[in-house]
Amino acid sequence: MSRLIAQKLFTKQSMAPSLLCIRSYHPIAKDFVKPITIEPLTYTTDSLQSKVLDHCLSNNVPKYGFKEKSIVESIKQLELSPSLVSVLGASNSPSFVHSSPAVLELIKYHLVTKRYELTKDIPQENIDHNNGLPSLEELLVKRLQMDIPIGSQLTDLFAQLSMPSQFLMETALPELLNLADDMIYFSNEKDHFDMAWYTKRLGVAFTYVASKLFMAQDISPNFVETMNFAHEKLNNVMKLGDYYNNTEEFAWYTLMVSVNLIKSQLSRN
Known part of the structure; x- marks a missing residue:
């Protein structure tokens, strides 16, 4: 259930x-396994998508916010093809407020990766023994x-x-x-x-x-x-x-x- x-x-x-x-x-421990692909993301943590979105969160979101401009700036700064912005959020539909699929992917990446980062350094043995x-x-x-x-x-x-x-x-x-x-x-x-x-x-x-x-x-x-x-x-x-x-x-x-x-x-x- x-x-x-x-x-x-x-x-x-x-x-x-x-x-x-x-x-x-x-x-159950298997529910909290830390894989290289963090659901619901569909790409790995060492992928090009992750590289762009991670750079965006660190360098441009604090300045421009969760907007397409932040993504475009990161793509420029990483010297990647401008067409990449069109495929970043391919799995998303535009939101009610017309946020682009790429922006929604940026928000999703933020939510998921910060959740993962919160507990990634806690050893499994500490959980098994409820210690530390x-x-x-x-x-x-x-x-x-x-x-x-x-x-x-x-x-x-x-x-x-x-x-x-x-x-x-x-x-x-x-x-x-x-x-x-x-x-x-x-x-x-x-x-x-x-x-x-x-x-x-x-x-x-x-x-x-x-x-x-x-x-x-x-x-x-x-x-x-x-x-x-x-x-x-x-x-x-x-x-x-x-x-x-x-x-x-x-x-x-x-x-x-x-x-x-x-x-x-x-x-x-």
């Missing part, structure tokens, strides 16, 4: 099977810190991620759940094998979303207020999760609060 219940909180039951996550109900693992809070803060270089571009990123689209349902939401799953699996957080499995992951996922929304508006030095907010939010959510243990109420509570927060934050932009 995959994360079907968690996905149904976001999608209709009639949604295509490709939208459902394929990980097991309980943690970071706390859930440490992983959450580490993931937020990864986006400090693109802090000024987060509002634009959220605007593109939040638009109803095929990309939202097939990439953005599944990646959010995968990130929450990874943060729990690779941390010293106690896991569950009942309804709390779903509620905990939803709680962590929306703690991350709320923290990123806060980060998009944060003007404190080095986003220190965002890190404080994330600490407090995670602490409150995990306590509430314990209070509603083994029930669906916590999942719906977290969903409704987070959706309202997203709407209120985006309406200010």
